[in-house]
Amino acid sequence: MLSRRKKPDALQGTLDLLVLKTLRRGPHHGYGIAADIQSISGDILRVEEGSLYPALHRMEHLGWISAEWQTTENNRRARIYKLTRAGERRLAEEQEKWAQLTKGVAKVLRFA
Amino acid sequence: MGWIHRLRNAWSGSDDTFDEEARFHLEQRADEYVRAGMSADEAGREARKRFGSLTLARERTAEVDRFRWIDDFRRDLAYGLRMLWRSPGFSLLAILCLTLGIGANAAVFSWIEGILLRPYPLVVDQDRLYAVVSTNRGVGSDETGMSWPDWLDLQRSSTLVESFIAEKITGTALSTGDRAERAPGSIVSANYFDALGVHPILGRAFVPGEDTGRNAHPVTVISHQVWKERFHGDPQILGKTQMLNGLPHTIIGVAPDGFYGTFVGYAFQFWVPASMQPQFHAGVYKLEDRGARWIEGFVRLKPGVTMAQAQAELSAAMARLEADFPETNRGRGIQIFPLWRTPFNGAAAMLPALGVALAVVLAVLLIACANVGNLLLVRAFARQQEMTIRLSIGAGRRRLVKQLLTEGLMLSVIAGIGGVIIATWLRDALAILTPPHNGIILRFAGALDWRVFAMSASVCLVSTLVFGLVPAFVTSDIDLADALRAQSGSVVGSRRAAWVRSTLVVVQIALSFVLLAGAGLLLKSVQAMRTVSPGFTTGGVLTTSVDAFTAGYNVARARILQDELIRRVRAIGGVQSAALSAITPFSYASVPSAQIAVDGYDPPRDQQPSADYNMVGPGYFETLGIPIISGRTFTDADDESAARVAIVDQTMAAQYWRGSDPVGSRVQMNGRWLQVVGLAKAIKTRGFLDAPTPYFYVPLRQNPTAVVGLQIRTPLAPAAIRPSLVREVHALDSNMAPGEVITMREQLERTTSSQLVALTMLIVFGGLALVLAAIGLYGVMAATVAQSARQLALRVALGADTAHVLRLVLGTGFAVTAIGLAIGLAFALGTTRLMGYLLYEVNPRDPLVFTTALVVVALSAAAACTVPAFRATRTDPLQALRG
Numbered sequence: 001m002l003s004r005r006k007k008p009d010a011l012q013g014t015l016d017l018l019v020l021k022t023l024r025r026g027p028h029h030g031y032g033i034a035a036d037i038q039s040i041s042g043d044i045l046r047v048e049e050g051s052l053y054p055a056l057h058r059m060e061h062l063g064w065i066s067a068e069w070q071t072t073e074n075n076r077r078a079r080i081y082k083l084t085r086a087g088e089r090r091l092a093e094e095q096e097k098w099a100q101l102t103k104g105v106a107k108v109l110r111f112a
Numbered sequence: 113m114g115w116i117h118r119l120r121n122a123w124s125g126s127d128d129t130f131d132e133e134a135r136f137h138l139e140q141r142a143d144e145y146v147r148a149g150m151s152a153d154e155a156g157r158e159a160r161k162r163f164g165s166l167t168l169a170r171e172r173t174a175e176v177d178r179f180r181w182i183d184d185f186r187r188d189l190a191y192g193l194r195m196l197w198r199s200p201g202f203s204l205l206a207i208l209c210l211t212l213g214i215g216a217n218a219a220v221f222s223w224i225e226g227i228l229l230r231p232y233p234l235v236v237d238q239d240r241l242y243a244v245v246s247t248n249r250g251v252g253s254d255e256t257g258m259s260w261p262d263w264l265d266l267q268r269s270s271t272l273v274e275s276f277i278a279e280k281i282t283g284t285a286l287s288t289g290d291r292a293e294r295a296p297g298s299i300v301s302a303n304y305f306d307a308l309g310v311h312p313i314l315g316r317a318f319v320p321g322e323d324t325g326r327n328a329h330p331v332t333v334i335s336h337q338v339w340k341e342r343f344h345g346d347p348q349i350l351g352k353t354q355m356l357n358g359l360p361h362t363i364i365g366v367a368p369d370g371f372y373g374t375f376v377g378y379a380f381q382f383w384v385p386a387s388m389q390p391q392f393h394a395g396v397y398k399l400e401d402r403g404a405r406w407i408e409g410f411v412r413l414k415p416g417v418t419m420a421q422a423q424a425e426l427s428a429a430m431a432r433l434e435a436d437f438p439e440t441n442r443g444r445g446i447q448i449f450p451l452w453r454t455p456f457n458g459a460a461a462m463l464p465a466l467g468v469a470l471a472v473v474l475a476v477l478l479i480a481c482a483n484v485g486n487l488l489l490v491r492a493f494a495r496q497q498e499m500t501i502r503l504s505i506g507a508g509r510r511r512l513v514k515q516l517l518t519e520g521l522m523l524s525v526i527a528g529i530g531g532v533i534i535a536t537w538l539r540d541a542l543a544i545l546t547p548p549h550n551g552i553i554l555r556f557a558g559a560l561d562w563r564v565f566a567m568s569a570s571v572c573l574v575s576t577l578v579f580g581l582v583p584a585f586v587t588s589d590i591d592l593a594d595a596l597r598a599q600s601g602s603v604v605g606s607r608r609a610a611w612v613r614s615t616l617v618v619v620q621i622a623l624s625f626v627l628l629a630g631a632g633l634l635l636k637s638v639q640a641m642r643t644v645s646p647g648f649t650t651g652g653v654l655t656t657s658v659d660a661f662t663a664g665y666n667v668a669r670a671r672i673l674q675d676e677l678i679r680r681v682r683a684i685g686g687v688q689s690a691a692l693s694a695i696t697p698f699s700y701a702s703v704p705s706a707q708i709a710v711d712g713y714d715p716p717r718d719q720q721p722s723a724d725y726n727m728v729g730p731g732y733f734e735t736l737g738i739p740i741i742s743g744r745t746f747t748d749a750d751d752e753s754a755a756r757v758a759i760v761d762q763t764m765a766a767q768y769w770r771g772s773d774p775v776g777s778r779v780q781m782n783g784r785w786l787q788v789v790g791l792a793k794a795i796k797t798r799g800f801l802d803a804p805t806p807y808f809y810v811p812l813r814q815n816p817t818a819v820v821g822l823q824i825r826t827p828l829a830p831a832a833i834r835p836s837l838v839r840e841v842h843a844l845d846s847n848m849a850p851g852e853v854i855t856m857r858e859q860l861e862r863t864t865s866s867q868l869v870a871l872t873m874l875i876v877f878g879g880l881a882l883v884l885a886a887i888g889l890y891g892v893m894a895a896t897v898a899q900s901a902r903q904l905a906l907r908v909a910l911g912a913d914t915a916h917v918l919r920l921v922l923g924t925g926f927a928v929t930a931i932g933l934a935i936g937l938a939f940a941l942g943t944t945r946l947m948g949y950l951l952y953e954v955n956p957r958d959p960l961v962f963t964t965a966l967v968v969v970a971l972s973a974a975a976a977c978t979v980p981a982f983r984a985t986r987t988d989p990l991q992a993l994r995g
Contacts, residue, residue, distance in 0.1 A: 050164035
């Protein structure tokens with residue numbers, strides 16, 4: 001079974017978190033998600049675009065997000081991703097995990 | 113066409129999706145760069161650079177999607193199995209319906225493969241084998257064998273044919289212990305085994321030259337069965353001799369197990385080279401006679417040669433022979449057929465029966481699929497809440513469609529395995545319908561090879577799509593909000609579902625009707641054959657045979673024996689009359705045919721008049737009750753010393769004397785003039801479906817043969833007369849015994865086996881179809897009642913009486929039935945005539961048959977509606993309204 005357990009690196013988890021959080025604001029296509037992350041982070045975070053789509057497909061498979069083809073305002077067909085209820089639960093968990101992680105890292109940094 | 117898109121999305125890989133997504137992404141990015149002031153070209157390049165490796169990203173996405181596909185499939189499978197397990201009643205019913213449908217198809221596929229398409233086990237490249245007959249322009253479609261000299265000439269001149277394989281079915285008595293049994297065998301050209309690609313497991317096949325010379329090479333290859341049963345698998349068998357038709361033959365080889373020769377319907381037990389032909393044809397030497405047409409052969413075309421090319425080359429060669437040998441070859445042509453249309457063996461009889469069988473089992477499968485579709489639909493609605501919940505927690509619609517298809521596929525795979533098992537059981541079922549006679553076991557075996565499996569597998573797949581997709585489409589349109597609001601026992605989508613389900617039942621009823629009407633017509637046809645007159649009396653006539661040739665008699669001695677025998681038979685108590693004849697009507701023996709000329713008849717230049725004939729003894733017409741219309745019958749006085757005479761039949765008189773009385777004029781047979789002394793009523797000689805062909809009789813005494821049929825008019829049963837008959841034959845020669853004694857009626861019925869096969873198919877499968885359709889109708893009615901329970905309850909609560917509720921419920925059922933019957937009727941009226949010659953003297957639109965089928969289907973439908981309807985009348989308003 002394909003699952004997150006296969007690639008337990010923190011970076012991937014971070015990407016998931018960012019994507020889910022972005023979609024919390026409303027459905028968006030891949031390009032929009034990448035652009036949002038970049039602009040909201042004040043250009044600090046730049047999504048590696050080659051990794052974005054496998055991640056989106058994986059999350060879709062896991063049922064966190066759903067996708068649908070729609071036509072954008074400039075008349076292009078785009079695949080719009082949307083957060084599902086399972087995705088919202090996941091987001092809450094990931095956020096909690098991230099908070100724990102940063103708290104931990106901050107403690108270590110303070111101590112050292 | 114939203115559903116096509118849905119379907120494509122559900123099954124297609126992700127590459128398209130990714131490419132389209134990436135293209136959108138790059139375009140957006142490029143737009144951004146253009147807004148920032150880049151040129152379009154530069155923007156595109158930069159966008160691609162920023163994205164990184166497209167190939168890598170595509171691969172990683174595809175990998176994700178691939179895993180997901182396998183993963184989903186595995187989960188669907190496990191889930192489907194759980195669902196099947198959870199409702200065992202549904203699962204069993206669905207699997208049973210499908211198993212019957214697929215099993216029946218697999219069985220018929222295996223018969224078509226084993227009897228028509230590749231009928232000869234162990235023979236290589238049967239696709240390139242074609243059956244050969246010679247044609248006769250004078251007699252229209254009349255097909256006969258080829259002559260040996262013609263055969264050799266064709267072989268010499270042909271460049272497109274790889275090998276010419278000559279053969280003629282024959283038989284001999286093989287004694288097993290103290291019982292003599294007939295065993296079929298074949299007279300073949302020396303290249304027979306090599307050209308077929310069959311290699312003896314012991315010894316050798318025939319070598320070139322062994323098919324030349326009069327009785328010059330008394331050698332034989334025996335079947336594996338004979339070797340095992342008669343010689344107990346003796347490894348030292350080679351060189352031993354076996355008596356065949358009164359002559360010892362040296363056994364030179366043993367055919368491999370599973371090789372039955374090349375004649376659909378029979379398993380050959382021995383093969384002899386063509387040089388031994390006279391020994392099996394009552395001493396008549398035909399190898400140098402261009403007019404003797406006896407070979408039923410095959411040609412194996414070179415790879416890549418089409419049938420039309422070969423036909424053209426062979427026809428041209430025959431035309432040259434016609435020019436070179438006008439006496440014997442006038443009007444003679446050649447025609448080749450693919451194996452499944454072979455005119456001279458059991459394939460010809462089985463072709464229409466198997467055609468009907470194929471149509472019938474496809475109809476049964478369709479009905480079974482409609483039933484399973486219906487069952488799945490019912491269940492899909494029972495599972496609506498589950499589906500709704502899965503949708504709401506984010507399952508994609510296409511996942512649901514896939515789930516339904518996986519469940520369908522599981523059903524049909526299970527049923528497919530069951531179906532193949534059924535087909536294995538049914539492999540030899542056709543042999544049951546064609547019982548052995550005279551010790552000869554007919555062989556009509558199905559073949560289960562990869563082609564049959566492939567066909568059955570595709571039937572499984574197609575039926576999955578048919579019944580799996582119907583509920584998938586209906587349920588994939590579930591409206592979330594509606595569904596959640598409606599809760600359990602809902603009527604969501606019920607109108608659409610009811611429509612789909614009613615359509616399915618309409619199809620089922622229509623098909624059941626067609627099948628039943630077909631069965632009725634065939635039943636009538638078989639009845640007509642049983643009661644029809646073949647032109648002679650069959651009641652109170654027994655028939656048997658006396659083979660003096662095999663017992664070592666020459667023709668002259670056989671004639672003396674026959675004279676004495678017929679005197680003794682006539683003296684047996686209870687025998688009213690008895691007569692000998694060379695050919696017994698409706699027997700497989702090939703009817704002799706002669707080139708003729710008629711006084712005052714001038715044939716067209718390219719036509720050689722010919723007619724079939726029989727050699728018969730005195731009393732033949734009286735014994736069989738064939739009316740003599742004018743002139744006289746043969747008497748004891750018509751012997752070898754008297755003037756040569758003939759009796760012609762009405763068909764021949766109509767054709768060659770243009771209807772005037774032929775008595776007193778002359779007919780020439782094979783160059784010899786005969787005086788016509790009588791005109792007989794035309795009879796059917798080979799089978800009920802014979803077209804009338806010119807036929808005449810000559811006295812047996814003037815044209816003697818050592819092997820004769822014996823016809824006896826007596827009120828006695830075969831078993832009652834057999835001991836006296838055996839006694840009389842033994843008194844003349846203790847080494848001889850009469851052949852099987854049967855009634856003439858049975859002799860006739862043995863030619864109707866293909867109709868019987870088709871009839872049995874139609875009755876068995878027509879009945880099955882009706883049961884399946886009734887189950888379907890019952891299901892629809894039960895579901896309708898259940899779904900409208902609330903509404904019915906309201907009506908009852910408001911004072912509607914039982915009759916009203918009954919009318920309401922039954923009305924739906926009757927409407928569905930009526931539409932189904934109307935469609936079925938229209939369809940049957942248009943198609944039953946396609947049954948062709950299987951229908952003997954039956955109107956393909958016989959009103960009685962159609963009415964009966966109508967009533968049977970209507971009654972079954974009524975029965976299926978009754979139970980749910982009465983359940984509806986017992987609805988408890990309180991409970992229904994509360995629920």
